[in-house]
Amino acid sequence: MLHSSDGESSDEIDVPDGWTLMEGARQEGVQGIVADCGGGAICGTCHVKVRPEWATRLPEPEPSEAALLTIVPELGETSRLACQIPMEPEFDGIEVDIPTRQL
Numbered sequence: 350m351l352h353s354s355d356g357e358s359s360d361e362i363d364v365p366d367g368w369t370l371m372e373g374a375r376q377e378g379v380q381g382i383v384a385d386c387g388g389g390a391i392c393g394t395c396h397v398k399v400r401p402e403w404a405t406r407l408p409e410p411e412p413s414e415a416a417l418l419t420i421v422p423e424l425g426e427t428s429r430l431a432c433q434i435p436m437e438p439e440f441d442g443i444e445v446d447i448p449t450r451q452l
């Protein structure tokens with residue numbers, strides 16, 4: 350489930366196994382996930398804040414993701430790049446908030 354930070358909307362999407370959260374969001378036209386670089390972890394426009402109950406279940410960010418996250422607007426403790434979140438079965442039901450603006 351992807352929630353807008355303003356609380357105005359939520360999108361529940363089905364993401365095929367092996368896709369990333371960003372790919373699923375783009376496929377479904379979720380507002381706020383821009384993903385200019387197409388998943389290369391270089392644009393920072395797929396920033397999401399993972400709900401705390403899910404954040405600890407994700408693998409640690411790679412150094413490139415961690416570096417990019419330092420410059421995204423509205424950085425939070427559970428910020429991640431949606432293009433680096435693999436939609437494995439164990440992440441079924443993950444909930445994230447989409448910042449009001451991206452890089």
Ligand code: FES
Pocket residue numbers: 371383384385386387388389390391392393394395430431432433
């Ligand atoms: Fe560019 Fe995720 S799509 S950083």
